[in-house]
Amino acid sequence: MSGSTPASPTVNATTGPAREPKPVSLGMEAWRRFRRHRLALAGAIILGLMALGVVLGPWIWPVPINEIDFTARLQGPSLSHPFGTDDLGQDLLARMIYGGRISLAVGVVAMLIAVIVGVVIGAVSGISRGSIDAALMWVADLFLSLPQLPLLLLVIYLFRDSLKKYIGAEAGIFILIVVVIGIFRWMPVARLVRAQFLSLREKEFVEAARALGASTTRQVVRHILPNALGPVIVAATIDVAAAIIFESTLSFLGLGFPPDIPSWGRLLYDAKDHLDVAMHWALFPGGAIFLTVLSITYLGDGLRDALDPRRVM
Amino acid sequence: MTQPLLSIEGLKTHFKTDDGMIHAVDGVDLAIQRGETLGVVGESGCGKTVTAMTVMKLVAMPPGKIVAGRILWQGRDLVPLGPDEMRSIRAREIAIVFQEPMTSLNPVYSIGEQIAEVIRLHEGVGNREALDKTIEMLKLVHISNPERRVHDYPHQFSGGMRQRVMIAMALSCRPKLLIADEPTTALDVTIQAQILELLGELKEKFGMAVMLITHAMGVIAETAQRVAVMYAGKVVEEAPVASLFASPLHPYTQGLIRSIPRVDTAATDKKRLEAIGGVVPSLLDPPPGCRFAARCKYARAICTEETPPLREVKAGHKVACVLY
Amino acid sequence: MGQYLLRQFLIIIPKVIGISIVLFTVLALAPGDPFEELATNPAVPPEVRANLRAQFGLDDPVAVRYVRWSTAMAKGDWGFSFASRINVDELIMQRLPTTLAVIGSSLVIALVIALVVGIYAATRPYSIFDQIASTFALVGFALPTFFTGIVFILIFSIWLDWLPFVYRADITATGWRWWWEQLRQMIMPVMVLALFQGASWTRYVRSAVLDVIRLDYVTTARSKGLAERTVILKHVVRNALIPVVTIIALQMPTVFGGAIVTEQIFRVPGIGSLLISAILANDTPVIMAVTFVLSILVILCNLFADITYVWLDPRIAYR
Numbered sequence: 041m042s043g044s045t046p047a048s049p050t051v052n053a054t055t056g057p058a059r060e061p062k063p064v065s066l067g068m069e070a071w072r073r074f075r076r077h078r079l080a081l082a083g084a085i086i087l088g089l090m091a092l093g094v095v096l097g098p099w100i101w102p103v104p105i106n107e108i109d110f111t112a113r114l115q116g117p118s119l120s121h122p123f124g125t126d127d128l129g130q131d132l133l134a135r136m137i138y139g140g141r142i143s144l145a146v147g148v149v150a151m152l153i154a155v156i157v158g159v160v161i162g163a164v165s166g167i168s169r170g171s172i173d174a175a176l177m178w179v180a181d182l183f184l185s186l187p188q189l190p191l192l193l194l195v196i197y198l199f200r201d202s203l204k205k206y207i208g209a210e211a212g213i214f215i216l217i218v219v220v221i222g223i224f225r226w227m228p229v230a231r232l233v234r235a236q237f238l239s240l241r242e243k244e245f246v247e248a249a250r251a252l253g254a255s256t257t258r259q260v261v262r263h264i265l266p267n268a269l270g271p272v273i274v275a276a277t278i279d280v281a282a283a284i285i286f287e288s289t290l291s292f293l294g295l296g297f298p299p300d301i302p303s304w305g306r307l308l309y310d311a312k313d314h315l316d317v318a319m320h321w322a323l324f325p326g327g328a329i330f331l332t333v334l335s336i337t338y339l340g341d342g343l344r345d346a347l348d349p350r351r352v353m
Numbered sequence: 354m355t356q357p358l359l360s361i362e363g364l365k366t367h368f369k370t371d372d373g374m375i376h377a378v379d380g381v382d383l384a385i386q387r388g389e390t391l392g393v394v395g396e397s398g399c400g401k402t403v404t405a406m407t408v409m410k411l412v413a414m415p416p417g418k419i420v421a422g423r424i425l426w427q428g429r430d431l432v433p434l435g436p437d438e439m440r441s442i443r444a445r446e447i448a449i450v451f452q453e454p455m456t457s458l459n460p461v462y463s464i465g466e467q468i469a470e471v472i473r474l475h476e477g478v479g480n481r482e483a484l485d486k487t488i489e490m491l492k493l494v495h496i497s498n499p500e501r502r503v504h505d506y507p508h509q510f511s512g513g514m515r516q517r518v519m520i521a522m523a524l525s526c527r528p529k530l531l532i533a534d535e536p537t538t539a540l541d542v543t544i545q546a547q548i549l550e551l552l553g554e555l556k557e558k559f560g561m562a563v564m565l566i567t568h569a570m571g572v573i574a575e576t577a578q579r580v581a582v583m584y585a586g587k588v589v590e591e592a593p594v595a596s597l598f599a600s601p602l603h604p605y606t607q608g609l610i611r612s613i614p615r616v617d618t619a620a621t622d623k624k625r626l627e628a629i630g631g632v633v634p635s636l637l638d639p640p641p642g643c644r645f646a647a648r649c650k651y652a653r654a655i656c657t658e659e660t661p662p663l664r665e666v667k668a669g670h671k672v673a674c675v676l677y
Numbered sequence: 678m679g680q681y682l683l684r685q686f687l688i689i690i691p692k693v694i695g696i697s698i699v700l701f702t703v704l705a706l707a708p709g710d711p712f713e714e715l716a717t718n719p720a721v722p723p724e725v726r727a728n729l730r731a732q733f734g735l736d737d738p739v740a741v742r743y744v745r746w747s748t749a750m751a752k753g754d755w756g757f758s759f760a761s762r763i764n765v766d767e768l769i770m771q772r773l774p775t776t777l778a779v780i781g782s783s784l785v786i787a788l789v790i791a792l793v794v795g796i797y798a799a800t801r802p803y804s805i806f807d808q809i810a811s812t813f814a815l816v817g818f819a820l821p822t823f824f825t826g827i828v829f830i831l832i833f834s835i836w837l838d839w840l841p842f843v844y845r846a847d848i849t850a851t852g853w854r855w856w857w858e859q860l861r862q863m864i865m866p867v868m869v870l871a872l873f874q875g876a877s878w879t880r881y882v883r884s885a886v887l888d889v890i891r892l893d894y895v896t897t898a899r900s901k902g903l904a905e906r907t908v909i910l911k912h913v914v915r916n917a918l919i920p921v922v923t924i925i926a927l928q929m930p931t932v933f934g935g936a937i938v939t940e941q942i943f944r945v946p947g948i949g950s951l952l953i954s955a956i957l958a959n960d961t962p963v964i965m966a967v968t969f970v971l972s973i974l975v976i977l978c979n980l981f982a983d984i985t986y987v988w989l990d991p992r993i994a995y996r
Contacts, residue, residue, distance in 0.1 A: 162855060182695045184927060185979060187971040189934030190952060194968050197956045201701055233719050264926040283820050289938055292823045305823075312942070325886055334818035341815075411900055436905065444900035451900075456893040461915050462989055471901045506991050522901070 054128055069162060073346040080342020083335035090332060094144055097137035105134045105302055114318040132324060137304035139325065142303045142330065143284045150283035153222025155276050157228025163265070165230065177234075180227045188224045190291040192286065194221050196295055201217020214261045217290065221283045229275050236268035270347030277340035281333045288329050304329050356428055356503075357384040358562050359408070359447075359530055364422035365406045365594045366400075373638045377403040379586035381422070382663055385479070385530065390563040391532060391557065391595070392577030394570060394609075396668075400586040400631055401566045405532045409449055410439045423451055448523035451537040454515035458507040465503035475526045475585035490521040493558075494551060511628045517551065524555060530566045537572070549576055570613055575599060582606050585634055585644035592670040602672040604649045605629070642675070681993070685983045689976055696972045697750070700965065701743050742856040750905050750969065756962030765966045769948060773970070776947030779863065780936050783870035788925075790875035793912075795882025800909055802887065812881060817876020822935045826869045833865060840865055844945045870935055885917040889898070891915075910923040919990050926982035930974045 074080060093100075109129030117124045125131035165176040198217055203212030290296035291305025299306065305327040309320035366378040367559060378400045385391045393401045406412045409422055410431065424431040431439070451457045459467060468490060469483040478486070484503065491499035494517040502591065507515060523531060533552060537545035553576060555663035556563055565577060573580055573594065580597045582590040582605065590603040601607045608629040631648035643649070649656065655675055663673040750812040798810035801966070834842040840869055844862050889895065898912045899905070937949035944950065948967050955963035987993050 182692060182699070185692060185930070185975050186696065187930045187931075187933045187968070187970065189937055191700075191703075191972045193937075193952065193956055194700075194964060197959075197964065198703065198706075198895065276947065281819075288821060289823060289934070290807065293941060295953075295956065299944050308823060312765045315827065315831050319831065322831075323825055326821075328822050330816075330824060333821070333866065334815060336817055337815050386755050409900055411896055419801065440902045440904065443900055444904060449900045452892065453893055457897045459894040459916070460992060462912075463991075470903070474902060508992050519897075522897075522952065 058225055060107075070346040073343050077342035078347060079337075079338045080345075083338030083342070086331065087339065090328075090335075091138065091144060091262040092278070093142035094137055097140070098134075101137065101225065103131045103134040105138050106130055107302065114314065114321070116318075116320050121155060123320070123324050126321055128312060132307070132321065135307060135326060136304070136324060139302050139307060141303040142214075142297065142301065142329065143298035146214070146221070146287045147217045147280040147283045150221040150225070150286075151279040152224035153218060153274050154279050155229055156270065157222065158275075159233050159268075161226065162230035162233025162268075163237065166234040173234075176230075180230055183224065183229050186224070188286075188296075189289065192220050192224070192290065192292075192330045193295060194219075196290070210301060213297050217287055217296065218283075221286050224251075225279045225282060229272055229279075232275060233268045233272045234263075236271075238268055271344075273347065274340050277336055277343060282335040284329065284332060284336075295334075355386065355426075358387045358422075358427060359383075359385045359564075360425040361404070361408070361452075362423045362425065363403065363405060363422040364424065365401055366412060366417055368417050375636045376586050376639055377417075377636055378407060379636075379639070380660075381583070381586070381588050381590060383423060383581055383591070385562050385564055386462045387529070388556075388560050388562055389579065390565055392573035393564060393566045393583060394568060394573050394580060395583035396524065396568055399583045399585050400501055400636075402534055402666040404583075405449065405534050405564065405566055407656075408532065409443060409447060409499055410434070411449075413596065438583065441475075444471050444523070444528060444638075445526045447530045448528040449528070449534065450519050450523045450536050453537070454512050454519055458521055460507055463504050463506055464510070464522075465505075468525055470516070471522060472525050486490050486525065487521075490525050492523075493555065494518070494521045496521075511542055512543070515542060515546055516544075520548075520551065520555070522561065524537045524561075527559055528561060530562045530564065532566070532567045535568070536565075536619040537568075538567070545572075552576070570609060582609070585639070585671065587644060587660075589645065589674070590670075590672045591663065592667075592672075594668070596598045596670050602666065602670065602674075602677060603645075603674050604651055605645050605659070681987055682984065685980060689980060692881075692976055693973065694728070694747075696976075697747050697969065698743065698970070700968060701860065703829055704965065706743065723862070730875040752964075755966045765962050767969060768963065769966060769991070772946055772948050775945060776936060776940070776949060779866055779870070779939070779945060779947060782863070783867045783874065783936075784932065786871035787873075787875035787878055790871065791878035791921075794875075795879045796886055796909065796914060797918075798879070799883045799886035799904075801956065807883075808966045811883070814876045814883070817872055818872070818880070822869055822873050822938050823942060826939055827872060829865050829869055830942070842943060845941055862943075866939045866945055869939050869942075870932070873935060874932060877928070878925060878950045880920050882917065886913055888920075889913045889917045917977065917985065917990050921990055922982050922985050922989065926979050929978040933971050933975060 075256050109125070112121065112125050112129040113127055115121060115125045115129075121131050121133065123136060126135075152352060161176055161180070165173045191285065196213070198336060199216055204215060206212070207215070221351065285301065287296060288308070289304030291303045292309045292311055296305055307325040308322055310327070315322060361381055361383040364378055364381045365376070368375040368377055369432065381400070383391065383393070383403055383404070390473070393404070395401050403412065403417075407419060408431070413421075419432055422432065423543065426442065431442070432444075457462065459531070463594050465484065468487045472478065472483040472486050476483075478488075488499045488503055490584070491503060496502055496514060496517055502510075507518070510518065520536075531552075537548050540548065548574065552565075555561075565572070567573060577594050580590075580592060582595050582597075582603065584605050590597070590601070590606045592602075598610065601610050608627070610627065611627045614643050616628060629648055634644055634647060641658070642654075643661055644661060646652045646656040653675070659675075661673045661675050663671050664677070665671045666677045694892060701755070753766060794810045794813070798804075798807040830842045833840045840867065841862050841925055844866075886909075890909075895912055898908045903912075933949075936947070937952060939945065940947045940949035941953055948970065952964065952967045952971075955962075957969065
């Protein structure tokens with residue numbers, strides 16, 4: 041093979057000052073590999089800053105999001121409106137901060153739903169084998185063939201009105217979006233977890249635990265799940281990005297949150313007819329989505345390299 | 354003395370890693386004469402495979418690098434050769450068979466295609482002729498029903514048969530030297546014997562030299578004419594096979610031979626199996642001195658200061674140890 | 678091989694049934710009457726509404742309704758669209774070719790981009806080209822299609838005025854002129870989709886090639902004296918394509934989603950924009966039918982991927 045011969049750590053004390061690689065724990069090792077990815081670090085920092093900005097925003101920039109001011113329509117960035125204004129004179133920075141909270145919330149909650157459903161189904165599938173496993177995987181396949189956006193649209197179309205009646209427009213759509221996105225993203229996670237189960241079930245250390253009398257749950261939780269953690273974390277970061285994109289797409293199509301909620305996608309929807317006179321209106325939210333997804337993706341890449349060292353080089 | 358077919362002089366192949374430079378091959382001298390079998394023996398990680406890969410220039414050049422030395426093939430140094438020139442040497446002059454027959458063949462092409470492409474490349478013949486020659490090669494390696502099996506895929510063959518295919522592929526252009534890197538390690542014992550026998554048969558037929566790399570002393574005793582023992586990136590002893598087994602000089606070789614379980618003496622002579630204490634040292638920026646010093650029971654102060662050179666101390670028998 | 682394909686084909690049928698059940702369940706679970714809107718819509722004559730209720734059998738048990746609906750769909754009776762006043766199947770047939778043309782060409786272009794850039798980048802890892810290519814891949818993937826679409830319109834239609842941004846199905850021209858105008862108006866939507874997909878596929882191709890390049894049989898190929906180009910193009914690529922085809926097939930649902938957005942932005946009269954306008958007009962039969970058609974298309978793409986597998990990897994047919 042073309043590759044380096046592995047160096048073995050030396051145990052003897054008589055050779056004198058021989059160079060050996062220092063022993064490190066797995067966590068430290070992962071952190072060290074992650075640190076080497078400057079872009080991933082940059083992504084993490086940017087995300088952190090954005091999250092901070094979005095959470096603390098309303099205190100730092102206490103401008104209302106729907107203060108209509110016709111005298112300040114379609115203005116470019118200025119001191120009083122750092123991101124400019126829209127066609128009703130509303131301040132875009134404030135609206136973007138609000139939209140950021142929505143994106144963040146949607147992304148994180150949808151990801152959690154997808155991960156939880158995925159882990160549970162994957163674990164059940166991996167443990168049971170046989171017909172339960174086959175059935176669950178067939179269902180996963182089925183879901184994978186469903187065209188996501190059309191179904192998302194369909195569900196929203198069907199349930200939107202009644203949800204609006206029962207729990208209000210905003211919360212209703214939020215729940216709808218998050219649940220549906222979560223439902224569409226559990227399959228890869230389930231597959232990953234199941235694969236881990238299948239490969240680790242028969243591994244010696246699980247057998248050892250079983251021989252020592254560990255119950256199935258204990259085996260699962262203490263031995264198998266931690267190994268699946270790496271790929272699941274990577275998949276989770278992708279899920280956040282995908283959820284944000286989904287939500288923006290929906291809003292952009294005019295079918296997401298109600299029109300008065302300035303999610304980033306909605307801002308683009310409003311901005312698209314004023315491209316020639318108010319470019320900034322589209323570029324800021326678009327740029328924000330882009331930056332967020334990019335940072336998440338770099339972060340995900342860094343995490344993948346840190347947690348799965350077989351790849352690269 | 355006739356010019357050796359292959360002569361490796363002072364070869365050093367190092368690998369750059371985050372933790373430092375790994376001296377995988379650190380000053381190796383070997384020579385193979387026309388038509389002879391040189392056994393290269395040593396434990397895992399001693400640099401035998403890297404030496405073979407360096408001869409074929411198959412080592413990935415970042416992070417690997419030939420830091421010093423010459424590889425003389427029929428008098429011509431291979432080290433400065435570019436990729437185009439090396440390509441005409443591979444398979445046509447020097448061929449290599451690897452350890453893992455299960456993963457060494459491309460799963461999506463038929464074995465016939467994989468053998469024929471070498472023939473087409475080096476002998477410039479058309480598809481029809483290449484196919485005929487391929488079937489001939491398959492017959493030579495004793496694969497039954499070759500006309501039909503030539504269109505089969507690797508996954509339709511067992512491990513032993515795949516190794517035969519690899520051998521057929523390597524020898525299809527009648528190279529002068531075959532490097533066999535642990536060709537039987539991954540196979541069942543019974544198949545091992547068959548493959549070794551096949552190699553011997555083909556060696557006779559084509560009059561080629563063989564560099565047999567292995568960690569099994571028994572295989573060496575059976576098939577090699579001369580043996581080179583490697584340890585931690587260097588050759589520590591080199592001798593004709595009988596001389597090596599009869600009177601091993603280097604403490605490491607002695608340890609290796611003593612650690613072979615003896616079936617004939619076991620019943621009468623109840624002794625513990627001797628092992629060599631300690632572990633192989635790290636190849637990362639190694640300290641000066643003999644690499645074996647830490648595990649050697651004859652070690653002296655000078656052993657950790659200077660590296661002993663490989664010197665001929667008896668007829669055809671070289672050793673790198675201060676004891677001689 | 679024929680047996681394998683037949684098996685794959687047979688597997689599809691339960692999938693189609695499964696999808697229709699899912700769709701119908703969603704519809705059945707929806708609270709309220711999807712047609713109550715129509716009661717107040719003067720454009721819909723009461724007989725049509727009564728027919729629809731009968732067709733959907735809204736007062737019957739779910740299973741019966743499902744059977745009725747699915748047999749109707751299977752027979753080709755997809756209902757009647759109120760918004761457009763023609764049969765749904767006609768409506769879809771009118772607009773399907775445009776969508777297929779746009780999606781089809783964007784997929785081909787995306788594949789070409791991904792293969793060329795991905796393979797080249799993988800053979801020179803960490804070089805300048807590779808870094809640029811990887812950045813392009815990540816950036817392209819992070820830019821949602823609607824944003825790229827908007828930016829394209831900004832640049833090519835508004836600033837440069839090179840390309841029209843409203844699609845017209847009724848170009849009054851013939852011969853070469855017609856093709857040229859068609860090309861001009863299709864380029865942006867096709868490229869938006871192609872770049873987005875191509876970017877994410879580039880990453881997969883690159884990573885697949887990097888994975889394969891390390892394998893033993895590639896070293897074997899080099900040891901035979903083959904030129905590096907042959908090693909890569911013949912021995913590596915075919916093996917690397919196997920996981921790539923898997924991922925591409927898995928992404929089909931996203932591709933169709935992206936097409937919906939692109940059709941909206943560029944006002945391409947395909948079934949994507951049909952879906953949106955049907956939703957806005959509460960035109961339920963159209964919505965159900967379009968969703969169903971899109972699902973079938975995805976399944977067909979997966980079937981195509983399966984066929985490609987067999988061609989790529991001879992081990993598959995023997996399983």
